[in-house]
Amino acid sequence: MVAPLLSLGRAGGVNHRPALRFYVHVPYCASRCGYCDFNTYIPGEEGRGSQSQWRGAAVAEVVAARRALDGDPRPVSSVFFGGGTPTLLPVTDLAAVLDSIAAHFGLSEDAEVTVEANPENITPGLLDDLLTAGVNRLSIGMQSADPAVLDVLDRRHRRDGAVRAARMAAPAGFDRVSLDLIYGTPGETDDSWRDTVRTAVDTGITHVSAYALKVEAGTALARRVASGTVAAPDDDEAAARYEIADDLLAAAGLPWYEISNWAVPGHECRHNIGYWSGDDWWGVGPGAHSHVAGVRWWNVRHPTRWIAALSTGEDPRDGQEILEAEQRRTEEVMLAVRLAEGFDPTALGAGAAVRGLTEQGLLERAGDRWRLTRAGRLLADRVTLTLLDPA
Numbered sequence: 539m540v541a542p543l544l545s546l547g548r549a550g551g552v553n554h555r556p557a558l559r560f561y562v563h564v565p566y567c568a569s570r571c572g573y574c575d576f577n578t579y580i581p582g583e584e585g586r587g588s589q590s591q592w593r594g595a596a597v598a599e600v601v602a603a604r605r606a607l608d609g610d611p612r613p614v615s616s617v618f619f620g621g622g623t624p625t626l627l628p629v630t631d632l633a634a635v636l637d638s639i640a641a642h643f644g645l646s647e648d649a650e651v652t653v654e655a656n657p658e659n660i661t662p663g664l665l666d667d668l669l670t671a672g673v674n675r676l677s678i679g680m681q682s683a684d685p686a687v688l689d690v691l692d693r694r695h696r697r698d699g700a701v702r703a704a705r706m707a708a709p710a711g712f713d714r715v716s717l718d719l720i721y722g723t724p725g726e727t728d729d730s731w732r733d734t735v736r737t738a739v740d741t742g743i744t745h746v747s748a749y750a751l752k753v754e755a756g757t758a759l760a761r762r763v764a765s766g767t768v769a770a771p772d773d774d775e776a777a778a779r780y781e782i783a784d785d786l787l788a789a790a791g792l793p794w795y796e797i798s799n800w801a802v803p804g805h806e807c808r809h810n811i812g813y814w815s816g817d818d819w820w821g822v823g824p825g826a827h828s829h830v831a832g833v834r835w836w837n838v839r840h841p842t843r844w845i846a847a848l849s850t851g852e853d854p855r856d857g858q859e860i861l862e863a864e865q866r867r868t869e870e871v872m873l874a875v876r877l878a879e880g881f882d883p884t885a886l887g888a889g890a891a892v893r894g895l896t897e898q899g900l901l902e903r904a905g906d907r908w909r910l911t912r913a914g915r916l917l918a919d920r921v922t923l924t925l926l927d928p929a
């Protein structure tokens with residue numbers, strides 16, 4: 539049996555509790571993109587052999603979560619299947635985990651259920667099966683429309699594949715579709731990035747996430763940059779691309795609602811807003827992180843170890859920490875600052891620096907709250923540090 543995970547069900551009382559959410563990690567990919575350091579395994583790697591046992595272990599972790607949260611009356615407000623590549627698994631595997639969450643916790647009436655999907659896996663049949671399983675939001679990894687950029691990123695799909703996949707989703711019945719984009723890849727130009735953003739918007743999707751390419755240590759991209767085969771991404775270029783995206787997306791009716799996210803109003807990702815707002819979430823899967831009632835923990839990273847733990851009734855956690863008041867405040871400020879709805883500096887104990895940051899053009903008033911200006915969004919880490927420690 540999994541060690542009783544604290545008495546979380548009773549910790550903190552049941553009144554005024556934040557929403558409860560599930561993140562479900564699928565650690566498998568058909569091939570590894572050179573820039574990616576996520577916890578994922580490709581054919582031929584030890585760990586990939588675990589794929590057929592993923593479903594049983596994931597369901598077992600949901601059952602363990604129910605036991606740990608015994609007495610917690612909250613239904614689940616959102617479920618996010620991320621990866622890796624969730625669409626590599628049979629949809630019946632994802633459905634089994636979703637059904638288990640629904641059976642053991644209940645899903646709130648308007649629960650958001652997202653699946654991350656790679657363009658090359660998307661077919662009308664897959665979309666139908668996902669809808670039937672209860673998925674109501676799709677997040678597709680388009681990354682770029684520029685063939686040269688897709689090559690540098692080692693993506694398996696081409697521009698047309700991403701466009702075709704995004705266009706297929708709405709007629710199939712998904713009214714909430716997001717595209718993930720990456721900007722600042724060496725070889726990209728301002729014009730090719732404009733074309734990427736316009737191409738994304740023209741597919742009719744209602745949500746875009748765009749992240750600056752980060753060179754993660756230990757990746758193939760990091761080796762190529764170190765050897766000089768690929769240029770290092772340039773911060774100024776990335777900032778210019780951010781501004782281009784922000785202008786084009788806002789003009790197309792997708793204003794920013796979080797530093798790296800834009801949406802048609804009403805189509806924001808509720809799961810991620812919950813994460814930035816400090817909700818509780820349980821991460822199912824190898825390496826998944828959880829945060830419930832001020833306790834944060836993370837599972838063992840390797841799928842084989844995670845499956846072995848759950849199949850023998852052992853605790854799949856690798857570590858945990860209880861957040862001290864100061865840590866909680868730091869996290870609260872860091873996450874709250876990212877949202878366009880703004881924050882109340884006094885409630886966050888961060889009022890002293892607001893005036894200076896406003897004079898520098900990094901913060902602006904939003905009703906009775908404050909939020910980042912666009913210049914502030916480009917320097918969000920600096921703003922956060924100043925809010926936390928104005929000295």
Ligand SMILES: C[S@@+](CC[C@H](N)C(=O)[O-])C[C@H]1O[C@@H](n2cnc3c(N)ncnc32)[C@H](O)[C@@H]1O
Pocket residue numbers: 573574575576620621622623654655656678679680681718719720749750751752753754
């Ligand atoms: C890890 S992927 C999982 C989803 C799916 N497998 C895919 O590739 O689209 C989630 C997103 O993280 C982003 N990402 C991963 N590594 C990144 C990096 N080094 N720099 C910027 N964005 C990155 C990509 O935009 C990607 O769409």
Ligand code: SF4
Pocket residue numbers: 566567568569570571574575576578621622623656679
């Ligand atoms: S970016 Fe997505 S498809 Fe590529 S290796 Fe990472 S998780 Fe897999």
